[in-house]
Amino acid sequence: MTNTEDTIAVRISKELADRIISGVIEPGSRLRQDHVAEEFGTSHVPVREAFRRLEAQGLAISEPRRGVRVAAFDLGEVREVAEMRAALEVLALRHAAPHLTPAILDRAEEATKAGDKSRDVRSWEEANRTFHRLILAPCNMPRLLSTIDDLHAASARFLFAAWRSEWETRTDQDHRAILSALRQGNTESAAATLGRHVQWIGQKPVKTASGRTRDAFAIVG
Amino acid sequence: MTNTEDTIAVRISKELADRIISGVIEPGSRLRQDHVAEEFGTSHVPVREAFRRLEAQGLAISEPRRGVRVAAFDLGEVREVAEMRAALEVLALRHAAPHLTPAILDRAEEATKAGDKSRDVRSWEEANRTFHRLILAPCNMPRLLSTIDDLHAASARFLFAAWRSEWETRTDQDHRAILSALRQGNTESAAATLGRHVQWIGQKPVKTASGRTRDAFAIVG
């Protein structure tokens, strides 16, 4: 997973990103460079660089001389990310569609099946991301794809925050509809479904660490 | 301009971003941390952090242990940025429209007039950006706005690369059409015009440093 080619700063940022996304580190909590440095057995210099990367992905927020904290999020942000994804994934799909091969669509169907069988959020999320990446990657627009990737990370955060433990198997009709439209060469229909799909926002009451209950929202798709 | 509140790393990244955008530093050229550090009279640590910021904005590309270079760009990237802007600015405008006041639209008209009078690319670009920011900011979606800002920076790069010196005054009909539609409360028409507007790609032969001539392309709007 963590490539030894990577610089220490990159390894740290990947690990921290994973923790933030999966909810191991709570939104709003401080990231202290010396503590992180000690944990990873390095000095704080690469830690600072890792923080800059997290900031760029929107996972952390840094205030000069006051440190870095894990980005908080509210319903507004969930909606914002959902709408950005809708706009950008639709754009990517339109460009990718002409380059989609039956082989790619078959692999995307595999991913859909894997998602339907998943018995926990984590593996469901992984399958979901695989599906989206497969059908969008052939658009050949690196900047667009990397922006979409960051938005997926944000989506996953929201998802894990809401459904960390209790997740029930559910079949994803949208993915199937998208694939079927793409197989028939009906790009517009696929794009329309995709756009709706990523804006589907689920809602769920969740207990916070402090014992209180609040509503959590998550993009589901 | 450069706030003393800012950390040194931020100041350096702003200055370098400006140079990259305006074309003072050529695409593909290396950014050497010790040289930059010496120029700014600092150690290389804040320079490295500045590089991470530039990377996040898509202005620089870093390869581990091989340094950082100014991002190159080709017609494909110009198109990519134009399409991303179209998708995201249209989204932003739809959300901003209900919150637009006559006062804001008046200021946007001022910016349009300033653009039409500009006798050099730089001031034209500034007026153009002001126009776009004014009509989009009320959408109240910070993540969306900051992504759009980065795309504007990329657009400006392309623009300066093509029209660095010879720029002729020209009136911007699109801006006027957008404003008029917004004044009438016709959001869809404004959004459609905006979407077309930012995808208008200009083309121009340009002499490179090596004396050869190649075609340069730029988003104009």
Next chain:
DNA sequence: AATGCAGAAATTATCTATAATTTCAAACCA
């Protein structure tokens, strides 16, 4: 002349040390 291979020079990545700033809490005053 082209190719490949040292060794040197330059450059990046990281570590340790220091300065500057913020935070927190206890003491102080109104």
Next chain:
DNA sequence: TGGTTTGAAATTATAGATAATTTCTGCATT
């Protein structure tokens, strides 16, 4: 009691030094 001040501890930001890697340059070999 409540708010403000002050000083120590914690933390961030930068500097200077070192290790590791890459790039460059000139020479030997074919």
